[in-house]
Amino acid sequence: MPLRRGDKVRTESVRFVWIRHGMSCSNFVRRHAEDAAPFMSGATYPYDAPLTNVGKRQAVARGEALDTPLDVILCSGMTRAVQTALGVRQGASGKGDFRTGNARVVPVPYVAEYGGWGEKRSAPPTRNIEAVELAAGGSVDYSLLRELDEH
Helix, strand or coil: CCCCCCCCCCCCCCCCCCCCCCCEHHHHHHHHCCCCHHHHCCCCCCCCCCECHHHHHHHHHHHHHCCCCCCEEEECCCHHHHHHHHHHHHHHHHCCCHHHHCCEEEECCCCCCCCECCECCCCCCCCCHHHHHHHHCCCECCHHHHHHHHC
């Protein structure tokens, strides 16, 4: 049915805020070790590196700097991405943005970088749902990842 002058039009919008994860342990090693090879030689890729303390502070600071509330925080299932999402939520809550502070954190299957350290890989990203869930205190919605793992 065509619109006519004076018709009420319902509009909804979705706003995406893209945030890269904070500094991870592997970021730190690559940037600051004189010879990073010994640190990375035993690592399989994609390596599920957690955030450093600096990375955790970066995530909280990003949450404090948000200029719009978030309803849901989607992220990769990688530990560093989940930790960043939780830090953003914590930072927003700390500044009084309780909408973002109560946002669901939902890791999305297969949203992760592929390849790394100069090599291309075709394997799906690794993740240890139980380990990240334990670190997150059970405040992450892993239903999409669990459903994928069941099939």
